[in-house]
Amino acid sequence: MTPETADVLLGNEVSFLAGADAGNGCDIAISSRIRLARNLAEMPFPGSASDEMREKISDAVADVVDPRLFGGKVHLFEMASLSPVDRDVLMERRLASADFIRRTGGAKLLVRNDERISLMVNEEDHIRLQAIRPGFQLPALWEEISRIDDRLGRKLPFAFDEKLGYLTSCPTNVGTGMRASVMLHLPALTLSGRIGATVQGIQKLNLAVRGIYGEGSDNRGNFYQISNQHTLGESEEEILGRFSAVIDQLINFEREARAALLQKDRFGMLDFVGRSFGALRYAYKMPGGEALNHLSGVRVGVDMHLFENLDIRCVNELWIATQNGHLQKNAGRELSAAERDVERARICREKLRQGRN
Amino acid sequence: MTPETADVLLGNEVSFLAGADAGNGCDIAISSRIRLARNLAEMPFPGSASDEMREKISDAVADVVDPRLFGGKVHLFEMASLSPVDRDVLMERRLASADFIRRTGGAKLLVRNDERISLMVNEEDHIRLQAIRPGFQLPALWEEISRIDDRLGRKLPFAFDEKLGYLTSCPTNVGTGMRASVMLHLPALTLSGRIGATVQGIQKLNLAVRGIYGEGSDNRGNFYQISNQHTLGESEEEILGRFSAVIDQLINFEREARAALLQKDRFGMLDFVGRSFGALRYAYKMPGGEALNHLSGVRVGVDMHLFENLDIRCVNELWIATQNGHLQKNAGRELSAAERDVERARICREKLRQGRN
Numbered sequence: 001m002t003p004e005t006a007d008v009l010l011g012n013e014v015s016f017l018a019g020a021d022a023g024n025g026c027d028i029a030i031s032s033r034i035r036l037a038r039n040l041a042e043m044p045f046p047g048s049a050s051d052e053m054r055e056k057i058s059d060a061v062a063d064v065v066d067p068r069l070f071g072g073k074v075h076l077f078e079m080a081s082l083s084p085v086d087r088d089v090l091m092e093r094r095l096a097s098a099d100f101i102r103r104t105g106g107a108k109l110l111v112r113n114d115e116r117i118s119l120m121v122n123e124e125d126h127i128r129l130q131a132i133r134p135g136f137q138l139p140a141l142w143e144e145i146s147r148i149d150d151r152l153g154r155k156l157p158f159a160f161d162e163k164l165g166y167l168t169s170c171p172t173n174v175g176t177g178m179r180a181s182v183m184l185h186l187p188a189l190t191l192s193g194r195i196g197a198t199v200q201g202i203q204k205l206n207l208a209v210r211g212i213y214g215e216g217s218d219n220r221g222n223f224y225q226i227s228n229q230h231t232l233g234e235s236e237e238e239i240l241g242r243f244s245a246v247i248d249q250l251i252n253f254e255r256e257a258r259a260a261l262l263q264k265d266r267f268g269m270l271d272f273v274g275r276s277f278g279a280l281r282y283a284y285k286m287p288g289g290e291a292l293n294h295l296s297g298v299r300v301g302v303d304m305h306l307f308e309n310l311d312i313r314c315v316n317e318l319w320i321a322t323q324n325g326h327l328q329k330n331a332g333r334e335l336s337a338a339e340r341d342v343e344r345a346r347i348c349r350e351k352l353r354q355g356r357n
Numbered sequence: 358m359t360p361e362t363a364d365v366l367l368g369n370e371v372s373f374l375a376g377a378d379a380g381n382g383c384d385i386a387i388s389s390r391i392r393l394a395r396n397l398a399e400m401p402f403p404g405s406a407s408d409e410m411r412e413k414i415s416d417a418v419a420d421v422v423d424p425r426l427f428g429g430k431v432h433l434f435e436m437a438s439l440s441p442v443d444r445d446v447l448m449e450r451r452l453a454s455a456d457f458i459r460r461t462g463g464a465k466l467l468v469r470n471d472e473r474i475s476l477m478v479n480e481e482d483h484i485r486l487q488a489i490r491p492g493f494q495l496p497a498l499w500e501e502i503s504r505i506d507d508r509l510g511r512k513l514p515f516a517f518d519e520k521l522g523y524l525t526s527c528p529t530n531v532g533t534g535m536r537a538s539v540m541l542h543l544p545a546l547t548l549s550g551r552i553g554a555t556v557q558g559i560q561k562l563n564l565a566v567r568g569i570y571g572e573g574s575d576n577r578g579n580f581y582q583i584s585n586q587h588t589l590g591e592s593e594e595e596i597l598g599r600f601s602a603v604i605d606q607l608i609n610f611e612r613e614a615r616a617a618l619l620q621k622d623r624f625g626m627l628d629f630v631g632r633s634f635g636a637l638r639y640a641y642k643m644p645g646g647e648a649l650n651h652l653s654g655v656r657v658g659v660d661m662h663l664f665e666n667l668d669i670r671c672v673n674e675l676w677i678a679t680q681n682g683h684l685q686k687n688a689g690r691e692l693s694a695a696e697r698d699v700e701r702a703r704i705c706r707e708k709l710r711q712g713r714n
Contacts, residue, residue, distance in 0.1 A: 267699050271641035278635030284628035342624050349631075 001062060001076040003108075006086035006329065008075055009093060015115030016094055016132045016183075017316040026135035027303035028251045030183040030223065033094070034141045036149055037168045037177035038127040041157040045169040046106070046122040054106025058121040064155040065110045065119060070148065072112045079107035085334060088325025094132060096120060117148060124169045125177075127152070136247060138180055138240050146236070165232070172229070176236050181227035182247050187300045188257035190222045191272065198253065199224070205246055206230055221292030226250070258304060273301030277310075280318070281352045285338075286345035291322045314355035321347055358419060358433040360465075363443040363686065365432055366450060372472030373451055373489045373540075374673040383492035384660035385608045387540040387580070390451070391498045393506055394525045394534035395484040396516040402526040403463070403479040411463025415478040421512040422467045422476060427505065429469045436464035442691060445682025451489060453477060474505060481526045482534075484509070493604060495537055495597050503593070522589070529586070533593050538584035539604050544657045545614035547579045548629065555610065556581070562603055563587055578649030583607070615661060630658030634667075637675070638709045642695075643702035648679045671712035678704055 016031035039045060040061075046054055067073055079087060079101060087101035096109050100123045110119040120128040129152065131145035152158075159167040166177035173179070189195045199209050210225045228243050261269050276297025280286070286294075295315055302312045320326055322344045328335050331343055373388035396402060397418075403411055424430055436444060436458060444458035453466050457480040467476040477485040486509065488502035509515075516524040523534035530536070546552045556566050567582040585600050618626050633654025637643070643651075652672055659669045677683055679701045685692050688700055 267641045267702075271702070274639035274641050275636060278639030279632060282631035282635030282638070284624045284631050345624075345628070 001074065003078040003081055004075050005082065006077070006089040006325075009089070009095075009111070009115065010329065012113075012115055014093055014316070014320050015134075017134055017319065018313075028185055028254050029136035029247065030185055031094075031132060031134050032136055032138050032141055033130060033132040033181050033183075034138070034145050035179045035181075036127075036129045036145060037125040037166065037173045037179075038129065038149070038152070038156075039159040039167060039169070040126050041159040043126065043159075046103075046124065046126060047169060049106075049122075051105035054122045056106075057126050058106040058108040061119070061121045061127060061156065062108060062110065064152065069151050069155070070110070070112045070117050071144075072114060072117070075111045075113065077109040077111070079109070080104040085325055085328045088323070089329050090325075092320065092323040092325045095130075097123060097128075099123065100128075117144070125173070127156075136182060136244075136251070138182075138244055141180075142236065142240055173231050175232035176234075176239065178231060178236050178239065179227050180240055180243055181225050184224045184226060184247070184250055184254070185222060185296065185299060186224055186250070186254050187222040187296050188261050189254055192257050192261060194253075194257060195222075198250070202226060202246065202250070207243070207246060220289045221296040223292075223296070258300070262304065269304070270306060273297050273304075273306050277301065277307075277352070280348040282349065283345045284349075285341045286322070286348055287341050288322065288324065288344065291318075291344055291348065295319055295322075310352075310355050314351055318348055318351050321351070358431065360435040360438055361432050362439060363434070363446040363682075366446070366452075366468070366472065367686065369470075369472055371450055371673070371677050372491075374491055374676065375670075385542055385611050386493035386604065387542055388451075388489060388491050389493055389495050389498055389539050390487060390489040390537070391495070391502050392536045392538075393484075393486045393502060394482040394523065394530045394536075395486065395506070395509070395513075396524060396526070397483050398514040398516040400483065400516075403460075403481065403483060404526060406463075406479075408462035411479045413463075414483050415463040415465040418476070418478045418484060418513065419465060419467065421509065426508050426512070427467070427469045427474050428501075429471060429474070432468045432470065434466040434468070436466070437461040442682055442685045445680070446686050447682075449677065449680040449682045452487075454480060454485075456480065457485075474501070482530070484513075493539060493601075493608070495539075495601055498537075499593065499597055530588050532587075532589035533591075533596065535588060535593050535596065536584050537597055537600055538582050541581045541583060541604070541607055541611070542579060542653065542656060543581055543607070543611050544579040544653050545618050546611055549614050549618060551610075551614060552579075555607070559583060559603065559607070564600070564603060577646045578653040580649075580653070615657070619661065626661070627663060630654050630661075630663050634658065634664075634709070637705040639706065640702045641706075642698045643679070643705055644698050645679065645681065645701065648675075648701055648705065652676055652679075667709075667712050671708055675705055675708050678708070 040057060043057060044053060062076060065074055077090060090096040090109060091098055091101050093115060095111055095115060095118045100107060100120050103122065106122045108121045112118065116132055118130045129145060129149060131141045133141055161167055165175040168174050168177050186195060189198055202209050206229045208227045208229055211220065226247065228239055230239060276294035280294045280298065295318055299315050301307050302310055302315060321330065324340060327340050327343050335343060397414060400414060401410060419433060422431055434447060447453040447466060448455055448458050450472060452468055452472060452475045457464060457477050460479060463479045465478040469475065473489055475487045486502060486506060488498045490498055518524055522532040525531050525534050543552060546555050559566050563586045565584045565586055568577065583604065585596055587596060633651035637651045637655065652675055656672050658664050659667055659672060678687065681697060684697050684700050692700060
């Protein structure tokens with residue numbers, strides 16, 4: 001396979017937002033994701049391997065990943081040969097981690113054409129296989145990713161211990177090597193001041209709570225990524241079952257908080273949503289963090305049917321298109337921070353003008 | 358004349374905003390006003406007169422003010438018999454001072470049907486005759502008000518001293534008894550941080566700078582009322598000539614500041630204007646002070662031709678209609694502060710939806 005640039009993906013609808021099969025709770029659960037950490041037996045982990053060794057590993061993996069294995073056309077990206085903007089685009093489409101896009105020697109990304117299946121080679125582990133979909137649908141994701149994992153395991157010698165399970169670079173992943181995560185949009189819990197207690201409750205259940213871009217990112221836009229921490233001593237199905245029950249409950253909490261806000265202060269809710277729309281629709285300088293917050297306001301307005309005629313796809317498109325990498329990719333050049341704010345505002349104005357009068 | 362309520366004026370276009378004869382500099386000079394303080398000879402000033410005496414004075418004045426004297430149909434309002442909302446409406450239309458609407462015994466207001474000529478009886482002085490017009494047009498105002506003042510003086514014995522001039526309740530008005538004021542909209546001087554020095558400069562010229570509702574009010578909406586302080590030792594024409602020269606200069610300063618802002622940071626200016634429009638167009642709770650600030654942003658946008666199709670009349674109407682008295686008059690009942698914010702937001706949304714897509 002010849003390495004490609006991010007251009008090949010730009011025409012796609014974004015995997016974790018688009019799709020009619022969004023599943024249950026898709027207004028609050030934006031997307032679901034499962035990642036599996038796998039390593040090749042008898043090979044040093046990427047962190048301690050030489051560049052040459054990592055190249056060898058990535059070649060071995062890329063060799064076996066074909067359309068049959070992935071279930072669709074495969075794209076190959078080499079981090080070392082991509083522009084910074086292209087790397088940001090891959091991260092913003094949630095195909096590569098913030099850590100991975102900064103790696104060079106042997107860091108390769110394999111992506112199925114629909115972006116719902118992808119594989120990072122030489123991130124923290126040799127292999128990070130990912131399946132992602134819109135809405136809340138972990139069983140379907142698990143079915144698909146484990147089928148691909150099985151095929152992969154028949155072609156590559158995974159490091160596996162009968163007692164411990166899959167061996168990984170970081171001990172927290174040993175066992176199943178599985179991280180399931182669901183991105184939740186929780187504006188009403190935030191507005192009603194209940195988010196702090198909710199996050200604490202989630203953490204007590206040994207689940208991690210992170211921002212939109214994963215570890216270390218903040219909760220701009222009221223987006224929360226919830227993921228499992230336990231990978232040892234239970235089967236994947238058991239872990240996913242318990243995890244799903246918590247997510248179900250969080251979705252219900254948010255739904256109740258939305259109904260309560262509307263009941264208690266309808267004009268306050270309309271004001272929050274309307275002002276978000278007004279700023280996106282008419283501003284000429286829009287910083288990224290502010291855009292996310294306003295998109296959160298508009299999203300909850302669409303979810304709660306407070307707009308007469310605004311399609312959620314318009315919000316989803318802006319969510320992706322207003323990120324730094326996509327902005328610059330779209331402009332065809334690198335932009336200064338000030339230029340990005342102007343361009344971001346332009347895109348918001350135009351998209352929302354088309355989306356609504 | 359039978360006393361009326363504020364209802365009779367509500368259909369009118371507001372005198373100091375409407376009109377094709379807005380004159381030179383009308384985008385920056387919102388309105389011009391001249392007030393003359395007059396007192397009846399041999400009568401105590403209102404502050405030291407009995408209720409009975411004040412009634413006698415107001416009857417004497419009301420008796421001589423007829424359509425011929427005022428040059429048009431005359432309305433009579435008695436403060437004591439008006440509702441609080443009606444009194445606010447009269448103040449918001451700049452026909453009565455904040456102090457006057459709280460007075461009772463003998464406080465009467467005479468208003469010409471077009472609202473451009475009015476007369477408070479028993480404010481601080483027996484007579485406060487006012488002429489007001491849109492834009493910057495002091496000579497025309499002076500011509501009209503002095504003609505009416507002459508007619509009034511032929512019918513009523515004014516307290517006049519050959520050496521001092523007209524005698525008034527407050528020594529600062531003795532002499533001409535004339536206060537000229539111009540309401541200026543100075544957002545660019547404010548945005549560019551030059552307003553502080555400008556106000557200091559004006560004050561050094563012995564002019565007073567006040568907010569939109571006169572003495573003691575703040576400068577919300579970037580509106581500044583500039584007025585003369587000197588009433589002694591010069592003719593009215595001399596005072597008005599010097600005063601006009603200062604206003605001319607302020608208008609030029611503001612015009613230059615607007616051009617400089619647009620040149621230096623076009624998107625910043627568009628952002629300021631656009632966000633103001635967006636908030637008014639889509640908010641559901643709009644406090645009065647915030648509305649004034651946003652109306653200032655929208656007004657400067659119209660003045661600088663930054664809107665494709667927004668009529669300044671729309672902004673002018675909102676400026677009046679979003680004030681507390683007019684809001685309540687329009688709703689047909691007294692409203693709580695929270696209700697006013699909701700109603701104010703509704704009116705802004707609807708008016709701007711009609712005014713523009």
